[in-house]
Amino acid sequence: MRAVYARSQSDGDPLSGLVVGELPRPQAPQGWKRVRVRASALNHHDLFSLRGIGLPADRLPMVLGCDAAGIDDDGNEVIVHAVIPSADWSGDETMDPRRSLLSELYPGTMADEVLVPARNLLPKPPELDFTAAACLPTSWLTAYRMLFTVNPAAPGSTVLVQGSGGGVASALIAMASAAGYRVWATGRTEEKREHARRQGAAAVFEPGARLPERVDTVFDSVGEATWAHSLKSLRPGGAVVTCGATSGPNPPADLNRVFFLQLRVLGSTMGTREEFARMLQFLVATGIRPQLDSVLPLEQARDGFAKMAAGDVAGKIVFTH
Incomplete structure (x- = not known):
């Protein structure tokens, strides 16, 4: 499958380890869902990963990206919640000391497919298109x-x-x-x-x-x-x-x-699934939407990373799949 991933890391030249290429299709663990990604969004977290911050080198290559909207195997339009708590955690997942984000312990969203626990999927409101929805999780x-x-x-x-x-x-x-x-x-x-x-x-x-x-x-x-x-x-x-x-x-x-x-x-760190659901209702009720800096095909992801690394961003950078 197509993927944007970190092959190596460099604090001084983070884009040197960025690859846009092919990786094997992941296999879903029990209780996880496969999402065919329609759009993903770029965050500073992805640049930090390429700099070696928060992503140990022994986990490379790692598919980047925390944010995605797409279609699950049942045909539902969904948005991915990127906070992955430990399996036995209950309550506010942002308080779990063993929590992680997609692209830290598990492959991220900048690929044709991403696997997440079933509880990490929220229905995409019909009022939001995939590009807007992909901006929301982080x-x-x-x-x-x-x-x-x-x-x-x-x-x-x-x-x-x-x-x-x-x-x-x-x-x-x-x-x-x-x-x-x-x-x-x-x-x-x-x-x-x-x-x-x-x-x-x-x-x-x-x-x-x-x-x-x-x-x-x-x-x-x-x-x-x-x-x-x-x-x-x-x-x-x-x-x-x-x-x-x-x-x-x-x-x-x-x-x-x-x-x-x-x-x-x-x-303050990230947010819970319940907060995510309330935020979606807030956006539907108010009509506000994420402002986009640029929308690029996944194959041009390097251009988006370079733009963010240069600090030349006003709004979200989104990749279409």
Whole structure:
């Protein structure tokens, strides 16, 4: 079958280990379902895998990709939930210390077929096409949990989204705006700031800019490059909700500011199947949809990876199968 996979890893040249080629068709374990993939989406997680982060070299070659929508063997249109808990886990799967994502322990979604546990399939609403649906399992579900489960600020509050061009940030802007938050966003280029406006941001700023007033919550998936600004942007008692660190995981702590202003730092990771189902209903009810940076055939996946590695992305990159 056709697949996009990591053959080797390099922190300095991650695309050197990327292959678009043929791999054997996988065999389904008991209780797992086969999905013929119609569309898959690219995430920073895939670049991290090529850099050797989170994917041990002894698991190579590994099919990349966490996100997919397609058709199962029963003919149902489905979306893949990428969080794979251990077999005996019950409850919130994001709390399972042995959880994994597709493309970490099990082959990912950038292939003609992907195998997942039956519980990891959700019906694709007819209102969503395959391209839009493929954008949702990682960045949009991560944003949904950050906004509606972890975020302590109610609708009507002012929130700041850092790094508006990314998939999580774009989803946060769109959903927060639809839910009644006043959304501000930062972006490195005018193109990214305009993208944030189209997603629903009420105001946009250059990175590090002084804001008109302090905000209730900052959503930060960037890390080192934005962390100091995130803390400075909060009102006393406000919260930073963080889900990642695409610019680096070791920002300055600025503990004096944290304890003196009684700020909160809240971590958030992916989302549950139940949150995914609620998010799908939210998108159907509000009519919001993922904004696309580009849609490419699977054979041109390297172009999408290169675009993300260069930081030249505003919205989601999707591969059609």
